[in-house]
Amino acid sequence: LERTNKKFIYRFTYMEKKAQEQGKSLNEMILPEMELLWNEAKAQSKD
Numbered sequence: 001l002e003r004t005n006k007k008f009i010y011r012f013t014y015m016e017k018k019a020q021e022q023g024k025s026l027n028e029m030i031l032p033e034m035e036l037l038w039n040e041a042k043a044q045s046k047d
Helices: 002-021 031-045
Strands: none
Touching: 002 031
């Protein structure tokens, strides 16, 4: 469970950072945009 929580926190933080780089907040993004960032974060965490 702890590992799962760490993965979630990493991915969510990644999403927030990438959204900010795009000049947006997660609140302003639509679901497909957030899903794209989530999948990028998942791919990054597999490295």
